[in-house]
Amino acid sequence: MRHPSLSRRSRRAAAALTVSLVVAGTAVACGPEDNGAESGDGNARPRQGGTLTVLNSDPQQDFDPARLYTSGGGNVPSLVFRTLTTRNREDGAAGSKVVPDLATDTGTPNEDATVWTYTLKEGLKYEDGKAITSADIKYGIERSFAAELSGGAPYLRDWLIGGADYAGPYKDKGKGLDSIETPDDRTIVFHLNKPEGEFPYLATQTQFAPVPKAADTGTEYEKHPVSSGPYKVVENQNDGERLVLERNEHWSAKTDEERKAYPDKIDVRSGLDSSVINQRLSSSQGADAAAVTTDTNLGPAELAKVTGDKELAARVGTGHFGYTDYIAFNPKVKPFDDPEVRQAIAYAVDRTSVINAAGGSSLAEPATTYLPNQKSFGYTAYDHFPAGDSGNPAKARELLKKAGYEKGITVTLTHSNAQDFETGPEIATALQDALGKAGITVKLKGLEDNDYSDTIHDVKTEPGFFLAHWGADWPSGGPFLAPIFDGRQIVKDGANFNTGFLNDRAVNDEIDAINKLTDLDAAAKRWGALDKKIGEQALTVPLFHPVYKRLYGKDVKNVVISDWTGVLDISQVAVK
Structure with missing residues (x-):
C-alpha cells in the first residue's frame, strides 16, 4: 500500500524544485533528526484550550469508520473513533507498539491464536452519553462488509470465519457474523479461520470502532458519525473538505491513556494547494500559528530554503514510516x-x-x-x-x-x-x-x-x-x-x-x-x-x-511523531 498520509499529489509537489518554501505539512532538512522532540517550542509545556488548524491537500473523505484505514487522514479519524487497541502515542520507535484503547488489554488468544477475546473498559460512553457495548463493536465491524461502505482494510474478510461470504448487516436480516460473539456487554470474542498472532494490530483499524445500530444511516453516517473519542463532528462540508471537531463532553481521560485532547476545537481544512499550505505554515500568522499539516512532505528546494532560517528550522518534525x-x-x-x-x-x-x-x-x-x-x-x-x-x-x-x-x-x-x-x-x-x-x-x-x-x-x-x-x-x-x-x-x-x-x-x-x-x-x-x-x-x-519532514506553526506544542505513522500525532498537540 502507499503511505496513507502522503498523497500522490502531495509527493509531486514536494519533489518540485521550483516551489517557494512549500512546507506543505512537514518540515525542514536542517531541523533536528529526533522527531521534533527538542525542536523549538514544540516541546514547551502544553495547556488545554484553543483551536488547532489542520491544513491538508487531500480532503478527509468518507469519514466513516467502515471506509477508513486507521492511519488514514494523518491521525484525524482516531480523534473521533476509538478502537479495541491503538498505537502507543510516543515518539519514534516507542510509538510502534500496540496498546489497549477501548479494551482493557491487547487481547487474550487461545493456544493457537485462532480465537481472540477482549474485555471493554468500564465507563465508556458515546457523545450522547450512552454506554458503548461489545454489540456496538460487533455491529461496526459487520457494517464494514457492506459493499456500499467498502474502502477499509481487507483483513477481516480474510481472517474471520465466514467473512469471505458475508455481505453486511443490511442484507443479512439481522443474523450477523457468527464468528464474532458478544456474551455480555463488555466481552467480544473473534473466531478466525487461521492463526493470527498479530490480531492486536488489526484491532487498531477503524473498522473496530463502535457504531450504535440505531444511529446507523448507511452511506450518510459519515456526515455525523457518533463519536467514541475525545472529539465529535460538528461540521462536515463537501465530503471532508472542511471538518470541524469539538469536544465530546462524555469522553473521559480516565478511560483513555493515549489521547491528550488539549485543543478545544480542531478545524481541518483540506483541498488546499501545497504551496499555499507551506507558505501559510512558514508565515505562521494569525490562526496559522496554531496550524499543522499531515499529508504533504517538504521537498529539496523547501529544505534548502529552510536551512538558512533558524526560526523555521526549529519548527520541524522528522518522521519515519515503514x-x-x-x-x-x-x-x-x-x-x-x-x-x-x-x-x-x-x-x-x-x-x-x-x-x-x-x-x-x-x-x-x-x-x-x-x-x-x-x-x-x-x-x-x-x-x-x-x-x-x-x-x-x-x-x-x-x-x-x-x-x-x-x-x-x-x-x-x-x-x-x-x-x-x-x-x-x-x-x-x-x-x-x-x-x-x-x-x-x-x-x-x-x-x-x-x-x-x-x-x-x-x-x-x-x-x-x-x-x-x-x-x-x-x-x-x-x-x-x-x-x-x-x-x-x-x-x-x-x-x-x-x-x-x-x-x-x-x-x-x-x-x-x-x-x-x-x-x-x-x-x-x-x-x-x-x-x-x-x-x-x-x-x-x-x-x-x-524520510518525512514536516513544518508546524509557531504556537504548536508537544510534537510527537511515531514510527507507526511517520506523521505528527494530532491527539498529542497543544496550541497554548
Whole structure:
C-alpha cells in the first residue's frame, strides 16, 4: 500500500524544485533528526484550550469508520473513533507498539491464536452519553462488509470465519457474523479461520470502532458519525473538505491513556494547494500559528530554503514510516528469468544517485533490505549484492558474461510519469545512467499514473522491470512480506502485489508459522530472517526508505511523531 498520509499529489509537489518554501505539512532538512522532540517550542509545556488548524491537500473523505484505514487522514479519524487497541502515542520507535484503547488489554488468544477475546473498559460512553457495548463493536465491524461502505482494510474478510461470504448487516436480516460473539456487554470474542498472532494490530483499524445500530444511516453516517473519542463532528462540508471537531463532553481521560485532547476545537481544512499550505505554515500568522499539516512532505528546494532560517528550522518534525521503494522484476519475462541478470542489476545500482534523485539524504535513506530499518519490522541487516555507494559495474559485467551476455543487454524500465520521488522519471533516469556503466542499456517507458498502477498490478500486463513501493498497514514484517512474497496471495483476476510470482512452499510455511506467534518480538526476529532468505533470490532490488519532514506553526506544542505513522500525532498537540 502507499503511505496513507502522503498523497500522490502531495509527493509531486514536494519533489518540485521550483516551489517557494512549500512546507506543505512537514518540515525542514536542517531541523533536528529526533522527531521534533527538542525542536523549538514544540516541546514547551502544553495547556488545554484553543483551536488547532489542520491544513491538508487531500480532503478527509468518507469519514466513516467502515471506509477508513486507521492511519488514514494523518491521525484525524482516531480523534473521533476509538478502537479495541491503538498505537502507543510516543515518539519514534516507542510509538510502534500496540496498546489497549477501548479494551482493557491487547487481547487474550487461545493456544493457537485462532480465537481472540477482549474485555471493554468500564465507563465508556458515546457523545450522547450512552454506554458503548461489545454489540456496538460487533455491529461496526459487520457494517464494514457492506459493499456500499467498502474502502477499509481487507483483513477481516480474510481472517474471520465466514467473512469471505458475508455481505453486511443490511442484507443479512439481522443474523450477523457468527464468528464474532458478544456474551455480555463488555466481552467480544473473534473466531478466525487461521492463526493470527498479530490480531492486536488489526484491532487498531477503524473498522473496530463502535457504531450504535440505531444511529446507523448507511452511506450518510459519515456526515455525523457518533463519536467514541475525545472529539465529535460538528461540521462536515463537501465530503471532508472542511471538518470541524469539538469536544465530546462524555469522553473521559480516565478511560483513555493515549489521547491528550488539549485543543478545544480542531478545524481541518483540506483541498488546499501545497504551496499555499507551506507558505501559510512558514508565515505562521494569525490562526496559522496554531496550524499543522499531515499529508504533504517538504521537498529539496523547501529544505534548502529552510536551512538558512533558524526560526523555521526549529519548527520541524522528522518522521519515519515503514516504507520501501524498490526495483521489481517479473521472472516470467526474459531476460529477468535468469537470476544472474537480476543480480547484475542489483550490483550495478548507484544508490547515491538514486538518493539524490529522491531529494537527497535528508529525504531518503539507502536500503539494501526489503524490510524497513526499524526494529518492529524485524529489521535484519544484509546486503547480498554489495554495490557500495555508487554501484559495482565490474561485478555486474561479470555476472552478465556468466549469463551469456558478454556484450551487454538492452532492457526496458517501466516507471510512472508522475513527478514524484518514488517511481517517477528522476529515479528512472538515475538508474538508467548507473546501469549503462555496467553494459546494461536501459530504455525508459513512462506511463501516466493511473495507467502505471493498473499495468504493474495486473498479471496479464506486468512488465519485466519496473519501479515499485510498499508500505505496511502496521509496523510488522507480516503485512510487508506476505502480500509481496506469499504465493497464495498471487491474484490472477485483480490487483496483484506478488510481482515476482514467488510461490515457495518453504516461504509460505514460514509465514504461517510466524503468524501463529503471539510474542511479537519473537515474530519480528523471524520476519527479519525470512526477509534475508527471500532477498537471496533478487526478486526485488531495495533502493531507499523515505524520510518525512514536516513544518508546524509557531504556537504548536508537544510534537510527537511515531514510527507507526511517520506523521505528527494530532491527539498529542497543544496550541497554548
